[in-house]
Amino acid sequence: MISVIGTGPGDKALITHAAQALIDEADVLVGWRRLLSEFDTHPAEKHLMGVDIDATIEWLRVNQTRKIVVLASGDPMLFGIGKRIAEAFAEHERQIVPGISSIQALFSAVGLDMNDVYITSSHGKQPNFDFILMHDKTALVTDKVIGPYQIAQEILSRGFKRTLIIGENLGYPTQRISVLAPEQVQAEYDMNVVIIVNERQ
Incomplete structure (x- = not known):
């Protein structure tokens, strides 16, 4: 399952309980370097997202049976990665957890x-x-x-x-x-x- 979660505007205290629970259980964290750096001590595998979003989508498709959390700053559906993932995967393949936008x-x-x-x-x-x-x-x-x-x-x-x-x-x-x-x-x-x-x- 692919979970896209909004991490809020920067302060970890603003991450929702639902989002934090998914982060805690993740096998893989996917995100931009700045977001992944906030979870350096998390035991999950880290996958860096680059400018080629299509390549990230393909990687997610190959690995979607794992517990993957895609980290999005702010809210994933407000000019974020959530739109691309929602378009690429069916509802039963992904879930999107909103966050507080900047x-x-x-x-x-x-x-x-x-x-x-x-x-x-x-x-x-x-x-x-x-x-x-x-x-x-x-x-x-x-x-x-x-x-x-x-x-x-x-x-x-x-x-x-x-x-x-x-x-x-x-x-x-x-x-x-x-x-x-x-x-x-x-x-x-x-x-x-x-x-x-x-x-x-």
Whole structure:
């Protein structure tokens, strides 16, 4: 059985009991290097997931009779590996256990409700900022190419007034949250998600 579990935004205390029980029983842990490093002392075999997701899917297919746990940061079904595995395996071959997403963690940290939020990602794609900025509240999972600075520049180029809430390293000891006007956004940030709030909110 393949279990895809959300490990939350970084703090092990935020892993659900259901997810932790599956981790405890696993024969194999599969994940990115950063996630596997959190379980160095776990006795299970470790299988490193690389950029070739198809190769990982094929490895899972060959080994699916074992107790495999695929570690996903945040929530597996929110711009995570869960979608690919759900598409590749039948329901009786896999299970997906949700986790707390970094977006949820950031909204909670600043006391902002998630009602009516539009959620998207800049991972490996060019977001449609004209569409994004039509919304009063947007959350973006960012990447190294399009992060807070690039988002701020898109806002400034349109002459819009928005507030950016930038959550870096959420759930880790180095967590930092900044609430800024677009012109205050710096060029570089650590691993982050961004909330864009319309000033009229």
